[in-house]
Amino acid sequence: MASVGSRRKRAKLNWSGQSSGAGEELVRPEALQLTRKYLRETGNETARGLASSSDAELLQRLGAFGDDGLLTNAARLLFAGNGHSVIEYRFRGGHKELRPDGELSALEQLTLVLDAVRDNNPEVQMPDRVEERTVPALSELAAREAVVNGVVHRDWVATHATEVEQEHRFGALRVRSPGGFVRGFGEYNIFSRSPFPRNPELMKLLEPLGLVENRGAGVGRMVTELIGNGQPAPTFREVEDSSVEVLLGGRPPDPAWRFWITELGWPRELEDHRLLLLLRRVADHRWIDVRTAARITHTPELLAGPLLKRLRTIEVSGGPLLVPVTGVPPESPEVWTLSQPVREGMTELYDRLKLAMPGRDRQTVARSYVQSRGRLSTTELGSILGISAAGAIPLIQKLERTGVVQPAWAHRKGRGFHYVLKDPVSGGG
Incomplete structure (x- = not known):
């Protein structure tokens, strides 16, 4: 007998674009008010013009209606709701819970939770030599991506809510959304697979509001924000009851790491989140080879090789970022490490800020x-x-x-x- 998870994975993936059978009269004015607020906040001239249009024109231009002139499932959910609490929030350590009224639209419920996550994101004290006295424990952009993805990419055949749990310590965020991984996605390939949205029409409605990117760059943005702040990459896993759980944070930001990358000039290559993952791996363990690069970036070795080569092309002050490790047998795959000037520059920066530097434990490096x-x-x-x-x-x-x-x-x-x-x-x- 097929499992619940496998049946859900075979469920129709165009649910969001199908007709809901409901008309515009069900749309909540509060949802449209929020929509206009998001549109104005994008700073986009076209979006601001859209915010000034009538209700009917606004919905029409957003793509809320199907061929039958009625709201799509996505539009009804987002602007009218489905009578259920679609997202719940829990703040551990602060003993706060939020279960939005099921009469609210999904957009209203999502906004309440996003506001709660932002308001309860703790501030972390920075070292004396850092300009900012405190910074948010978790990137607001990464947190928003995780929460929004938990609504956009969930399985709407399931009726239970997306669960958002935030820790008081360092703002660690856990989002659990109904429905397993879709179309070949899994915890060991999610950093490199081309995006395939489960609910494309829902994404199209949220994209003009600035809540998602229609090109599906959410995972990459989460990785870039977290790794760029010196924090662990997000982890994704499928848990019991065929839900997908993403975990962010759990460690304070590392200002020295961000300063160090800034001193590198934020090379264009690091716009690819997979190369940023590789750079952090080299810093943490002081070495990298193609097999490790494949595992870290969730790619086959055949594709990891070119990624590693791109990282090796980065130059720092006219010299290479990475150099080959000496003593590796010629018949073995090459191994790469930080060049001496790069290593010394990183050491000087961390010492100046009096922060623990990644890769400084020599015994751990040797063991790895x-x-x-x-x-x-x-x-x-x-x-x-x-x-x-x-x-x-x-x-x-x-x-x-x-x-x-x-x-x-x-x-x-x-x-x-x-x-x-x-x-x-x-x-x-």
Whole structure:
């Protein structure tokens, strides 16, 4: 028997464009008032002109009517509602809950929750040397994307509400929306797959309001906002009852990271959120190879290679951002690390702001490398950390004492001597 999730995945994906059988008279004036407010706030001249039109013209130009002259399902939901609470909000730590009245339109309910998320987003104290004294714990743009996506891309065959939960500490945000991943999407490919909206007509209605981008760049914008602030990338997973859950934040913003990228000049390549993911990975672990790049960007290695190559083309003050790790066997895939000037510049910036720098724990860096690559030499580790091969010996010896690695051969001598992962089954990284 097919599961509820699989049946939902096979459900018609054009629900939003089908006729609701309802006319314009059901539209709530409050919903149209909100629509005009959003249109004016876009700053777009065309949108402002649209906001000044009559109710009927406004709905017509937004595309609220189907071929039969009646409201589409998307328009009825957005401007009239469906009699249910379609989104709920919970603020943990502040003991606040919000369950909008089911008589409200989806746009009104969504606005109430967006306002609550913004108002309860805690402020984080910045170091003395940073111009801003406090900053929001979570990017307002990323938070809005997550909440809006939880309404736009959910399965409207299900009647239970999209759940939004916000933490008091660092503003971590969890959005759980009914309906599993759609059309081949999953937690391990969502950063790279071309967008495929479940409810395209709903997106078209919200796009002029500035709440979504019709080209489906929501995931990329979330990644860019979070990684750009030095926070973890959003995580997506399918949970019980065939819902998709996205988690944002959970760690304070890192002003030094943003300053560092600014000093790089925000290279055009970093407009691609996948390259920003790769850059953060190199900073955190001090090395990257094509297999790791594929896993981080949710792409096959065949496509991850060109992404990594684009990252390698970035220059900093006339020199390369990344350089090859020395000591890698010629038959093995290349490994890349931060160039010495880049590494030193990052260290100086973090020291000046008195903040913990990513990748500074040398033992963690060494462990991540050997667990992923299966081998480690003093030459490789020295190249990654910017220290001598002799300086890398104590770090590897500690890994040996803790049972992580063992010598590749017993006499520990000879050209190419290295260590191997003691328990390859535990490898990862």
